Amino acid sequence: MNFKSFVKECHDKEVFKNLSIYIVSSWVLIQVFSVIYEPFGLPKISMTYLLLVLLVGFPFYVYLLWRYRLKPLESKFSRRKGLKVTSKTAGSKEELKGLKKRKVHLPGVHFYSPFQKLYFTSLFIISLISLFSAALIVKANFINQDNMSAFTFPEEPDNDRIAVLPFENNTTDPNLDVIGKMAVDWIMHGITQNKVGQVISPKVVEDYTKVLKATLVPSGENGVLKEYLKPSKVVTGTYYLKDGRLLLQCSVLDGNMNRTLVSFEITECDADSPLDCIEAVKQRVLGYLDSKGMAQLALEETPPNYKAYKLWLESDALLELQSDEQLSYINEAIAADSSFFKPKIDRVAYYYNRDQFAVADSLLQVLAAETGTKKEQLNMIKHYEACFNGDNRMAYRTYQEEYNVAPVEIELNLSTMVLALQFVNRPQDVDSIYRAIPEDDFDLDNCISCEYRYFVKGMANLELEQLDETIELLEPYARTAGQEWIKEVLMKAYVMDENHTAVYDLLQHIRLLGRIDYWQLMMLKTGLEYLKSGDDSKANQYFDEVLEYQEKRGALLSLAEREIQAELIFYKKDYPEAQNKFEALLPESGDAIAIQSFLAMTYYKNGNQIMAEESLAKLDNLRAKYQFGEVDYALARYYALTDNEHETLDHLTKAVAAGKRFTSTTFQNDVLFQSMKSKEDFQKILTFWY
Structure with a gap:
């Protein structure tokens, strides 16, 4: 059939x-x-x-x-x-x-x-x-x-009602009943004042119980809470005396009071100063209730002090703005609660992101020594240790564990995208990470992280040769006033798509906005993209336009503009003039490795082999800790220019093994390595961390 x-x-x-x-x-x-x-x-x-x-x-x-x-x-x-x-x-x-x-x-x-x-x-x-x-x-x-x-069906009601029950007096002294009442009042006041939730007081529970008893409905404190008031959480506690000291214990239960969500460490204070204990407990309770559900705070062994938590929130908001004031809030949060792990690891990240690796590493070593056995904390320490050691594979793997806890938190999401693309060169991983967060709610004018997510997504698309998708994603920002990272990727996509008119219009729009320094840098990068595609004529058009502008400014050029000028002349293959420019820059520039590398290349092209060898020796002497393969990468560029393929690949391998990142201008995106991109040994370097 x-x-x-x-x-x-x-x-x-x-x-x-x-x-x-x-x-x-x-x-x-x-x-x-x-x-x-x-x-x-x-x-x-x-x-x-x-x-x-x-x-x-x-x-x-x-x-x-x-x-x-x-x-x-x-x-x-x-x-x-x-x-x-x-x-x-x-x-x-x-x-x-x-x-x-x-x-x-x-x-x-x-x-x-x-x-x-x-x-x-x-x-x-x-x-x-x-x-x-x-x-x-x-x-x-x-x-x-x-x-x-x-x-199973959730036991905890989905609401913000928080019941605070009377603290049990286990001191055998009825005169100390007032301590329990003070603790309840203090905690309720904190919940209400900080808008953590709706408070259900012991008085409310008592009134409900009386009413239900009067109507002959079976009731009791627990029954009233479960059947009628239905809080999401219940705060309860007890206190007692030991050797003249007051010990106060507090816990937070679920709404059905059959599961302990958190039990705080016993707080101890002088019996004559019970408010010291009560304030400490209140801070812990508020810290837990307000931070509950924030995945990043899953790092904590105990809920943070509420004051410290609020200070950390301030520092976290400043992170998005990339403000230097972030550090002061981080330090204040640590001072307010020395057991608060998150601001401590944030302080390491603060210095790491500003390339102050020695400071960041020393802070990490101190943090590692005082950290207990909590898996999440050890994982983050292991992540930064891998970063400092240039072990990009381990850095990516350990951060993925953090990301999996909260894939929709934008900072975790962005960092994972960066690690996937720039640390281990896995553009194929970026799309699923990017799509974990809906795109509708982004305000790129006020969200630097959002803009950089687009940049990483766009670069990953270009690596995967998804030109149309990249242009469709980023073209709406071609005429905006900001979004400079996005414009760089869009320019690359236009060049690869051979849309020369769109490239020129984009660069002219940037110039009209008045960001002249940025315009000069983008003109250089655009020229390099045309060199990569083999169109030297187009590249020189962009180079010449910038050089003409700089010539008019003469001695008014800033150090950054002079560095761009030297590179423009170098890539135009005017090596004698480029040599003069780089020699003048060497005493002033903060990037001695790059300048020495360019000098070595210009000396070689000008036939001065002795000076080229001297520059290479000086370059090799610049090796130091936390460079992540920078010197070997610079040497690889020199040997690529001299057509020494064996030395080029050898130094590139050393550079990637030391942690050199795959950025928009390195490795496969570097104009000097285009002739060997398709070779098997070069591809092995690109997949070194797979």
Whole structure:
């Protein structure tokens, strides 16, 4: 039986009609349930369970359809031509042999007709699809959760109500009851003042209990909370005396009071100064309640002091603005709570991101020595140790663990994209990381991280030769006033797309905005892109336009402009003039490695081999800690210019092994390495960290 005949027979036997009944009924059930589950007080996860039941039930329905509707029809062999012979009525060996050919046996199933065989084949395929779909739902809703409690209905109500219960006096001194009342009042005041949630006081619980008792409804403190007030969290505590000292213990429970969410360390103070204990406990409670759900604070062994937490929030906001004031808030947060890990690791990151690697490394060593055994803290320390050691693979791997906790937090998301592209050169990883955050809510004018995410995404697209997607993503920002990182990638895409008019218009727009320093740098980078594509004429047009502008400014050129000028002359192959420019820059420039490298190359091109060798020796003497392969990369550029492929590849390998990053101007994006990009040994360097 062919497929067309099978479909026709299914139609004749009303198979599709019966299947449509299940599908339409399921759809109606889902629609109705989506409306009624909330009024009935069912959790949102109920819808997931319903979908799973309907998916898994579909194959069973298909089988039952066969068992009770189709099988009785199939059993009437007398009505089917060619199926009248059975093992009992077969009169010859030939008839019996023919019967065996018609029967196809599977464990527990006997196919007496082609229709049945195709029906069960379809059932098998439907079962696979249903199970696969159910597996995806389970993975998305349960397997990726932080703990396996996701398989059960949530015990904690989804609200911001926080009940504060009386603190139990275990001192045996009723005169100290006032301490418990003070603790409750202090914590409630802090919750209300800082808008952490809606407070349910012991008085409210007591009033509800009295009312319910008066109406003869069974009640008790726990029952009132669970059945009527339904807080999301419950704060409770106890206090006692030991050797003349007051010890105060506090915990936060879930709304049903059957699971302890956090139990704070015992706070100890002088019995005559109970407010010291109460204030310390309040800070811990507020720190926990306000930071609950912030994935980055999963690093903490104990909830931070609330004052420290607020200071850290200020520092985190300044991180987005790349403000130097961030450091003062970080230091204040650490001073307010010496056990607060996040600002300590943020301080390491602050110096690391500003290339002050020695300071950052020394702070990391101190932090590592005082850190306990918490996995998340050790992982972040291991990450920065890998960064300082130039072990890019380990740096990427350890940060992925941090990213997996909160893929939608923009700083974690951006850092992971940067690590994927620039540390280990895996542009194929960038897209899934980028798409973890919806694009709708970005204000690029006030979000530097958002802009840089576009830059990294665009560069990854170019590495994967996705030109159209890159232009479509970034072109809306071609005429904006800022977004300089985005414009660099857009320029590269236009050059690769041979859209020369768009390139020129983009550069002219940048110049009209008045950012002359940035315009000169972009003109240099544009010329280099044309050199990479083999269009020397176009490259020189951009170089000459900048040089003409700089010539008019004369002695007014800044150090940065003079460095651009020297490079422009070098790439125009005016090596004698380039030598003069770089020699003049060497005493002033802060990048001695780059200047010495250019000098060595100009000396070589000018036929002065002795001076070239001297520059190489000076370059080699510039080696120092935390350079991450900078010197070897500079040497590789020299040997590439001199067509010494063996030395070029050798130094490039050393550079990448020391942690040299894959940026928009290095390795495959460096104009000096274009002749060897397609060679196998060069490709091995690009995949060094795979």
